[in-house]
Amino acid sequence: MTDTLLYPENTVRDIAAKLPGAAGIFRDADISFCCGGDISLAEAARKAGLDLAALTARLQALIDRAAQDAPADTAGLVAHILDRYHATHREELAFLVQLANRVESVHGDHDEAPLGLTEALILLHGDLDAHMTKEEKVLFPAILQGAGATLAGPIQVMHQDHADTSELLRRIEHVTNGLRLPIGACGSWTALYTGLRKLCDDVVAHIHLEETILFPRALAA
Known part of the structure; x- marks a missing residue:
């Protein structure tokens, strides 16, 4: 189906x-x-x-x-999200912000330069860090305690956070022309778009796990 x-x-x-x-x-x-x-x-x-x-x-x-x-048990799923996505997003974004700034500074006069990318990545970094901190300190501990239906309000906040994050991903796609490299792109530009492709795919996977598996499972507990 x-x-x-x-x-x-x-x-x-x-x-x-x-x-x-x-x-x-x-x-x-x-x-x-x-x-x-x-x-x-x-x-x-x-x-x-x-x-x-x-x-x-x-x-x-x-x-x-x-x-x-997806891990079958809730504790395993939370641990997977923390290790595979939270830690990875923070590490990769810190690197990509610096790399984007370098590419914009060096190639800013190129017709296909990703102008505005550094700013978008800084916003995404702050957005995700705030979201993940709320999960780590409040939501995930409550889920692991089996708070059930009382999580409806906090989870609704997470849904809105996810929508905001998705808008930033679309902004990144826009300023990078769909992550299409121009002909003759240098190594830094190539590394930047390769890293961005992985990051964007990871963020979507992270959101999907929470929206379709973790949150419904937590509310039903």
Whole structure:
């Protein structure tokens, strides 16, 4: 059965923001999910000359894989999120902010320079750090104590945080022209976009784990 996220009328922008790995599939198919990403999955497939059913099946496989890879116990899932995503985001963002600043400073006069990227990454760094700190100090301990339905309010705050983070990811996609490197890009520029691609994919995977598995599981406890 196809997940509701993948209904033909849903936008590629929404799918890319919520489904880990979808951005890579869209990039490979030359489907824009940033500027122009408000078109439906069905329309995007048509414009790209792709079979909608085949594209949907590839995306559905991502959903199935994400569910299979998630630890079955709540404590294990929380530990996985802390280790795989919280620690990694902080480390990678600190490096990418410096690298983005270097690329903007050196190549700012290039037609395809990612102007505004450093600012967007600084905002994302602050946004994610505040969000993850709330989880580490308040939400995750409450989840592990089995607080159940009393978590509805705090989890709603987390949902809004995720929406804000998704907007910043779209901003990063926009200023980098969909993370497309210009011809002849230097090593620093290449390393920057490679790191950004991983970071953006990781953040989407992080959000997906919480939205579709951890939070529903915690509320039902």
